[in-house]
Amino acid sequence: IEELAEKADFLEVAYLLIFGELPNRDKLQTFQNDLKEQSLVAEDMKKILEGFPTSAHPMGVLSSLTSALVAFNPSSVNV
Secondary structure (H helix, E strand, O other), X not given: OHHHHHHOOHHHHHHHHHHOOOOXXXXXXXXXXXXXXXXXXXXXXXXXXXXXXXXXXHHHHHHHHHHHHHHHOHHHHOO
C-alpha cells in the first residue's frame, strides 16, 4: 500500500481495484478517456446547480443534484 501511495496516482489505483492489475500506459490512457466521456454533465444539470442560492448548504445541493441525475439517465435505476 505504501508503494502504491508513493508511486501510483488515483486513476492507476482505481484501475487496479477494478481490473486486478496496474495498467500500462495505453490501458491507463483508454481508462482516462472512458472516464472523461462518462463524466460529462448535462447543461440542464448545470442550470439546476446555478438555481441554488450561494448560501445553500453543500450537502443539500449535493443530495438534490444526485436525485435529479435520474431524470437525465432513467436507466440508472435498473441496477
